[in-house]
Each structure stands twice: as C-alpha cells, then as structure tokens.
Amino acid sequence: MSNINLFITDRDGETHEILAPTDMAMNLMEIIKSYELAPEGTIGICGGMAMCASCQCYIKSGHTLSDMEDDEEAMLSEAFNVKENSRLGCQIFITKELDGLSFELAPE
Numbered sequence: 001m002s003n004i005n006l007f008i009t010d011r012d013g014e015t016h017e018i019l020a021p022t023d024m025a026m027n028l029m030e031i032i033k034s035y036e037l038a039p040e041g042t043i044g045i046c047g048g049m050a051m052c053a054s055c056q057c058y059i060k061s062g063h064t065l066s067d068m069e070d071d072e073e074a075m076l077s078e079a080f081n082v083k084e085n086s087r088l089g090c091q092i093f094i095t096k097e098l099d100g101l102s103f104e105l106a107p108e
Helices: 028-034 070-078
Strands: 003-009 015-021 056-059 086-088 101-105
Touching: 003 028, 070 086
Parallel strands: 003 101
Antiparallel strands: 003 015, 056 086, 056 101
16 A cells, blocks of 8 residues: 555645555545544535536645646636635545645536
C-alpha cells in the first residue's frame, strides 16, 4: 500500500494533514468523506458524478492536476463561490503525483 500526504482545510478553517491511499482509486471527495472532514450530507451529494458541486474545493498548492472534463467545467459554471482555483474533489483522483497537495473546501 502506498500513501501520500494531503493538507485539507475544512469549512471551519482548520487544516488537517492526512494520509491518502494511492492504490484504491479514490478521489478527494471520498477522502474528505472517509475522514469525516465535512458534515454528513454536505459533500458528495451526487455520489461523485460532477452533478452537484458540493465537493468544490480550492487548490492551494502548485500541483499539476488533470485537465477539467466538460461536465466538471459545466458544473462549476453554475456553482456558487467559484474561484480561479476551484475544482470538484470528485474529479481529482489520488495519485502519487499529488503528494503534498493542499486544498480548502469551498463554503457549503
């Protein structure tokens, strides 16, 4: 099993350093849910289908991420509190290249 470190700032402004497995095909939204860093029912409402923006986050570190697919871009164009560094956590999969990634959960 191979783990990476992630730095996640929750909606209360507290930053958590967590370990995330790279060998389980998980995404950022699933990691947030598994560590219970957002109240139940406030994140991943659509189940990771890029249809609700409840997992919107702000990427704070300079990591290179995969390009946005059309469905993610469309959802963010309709979401609230969108910033230039906004991404949907459900569309960012945990890979070893993301070691040290820092991001913040967007407001509910």
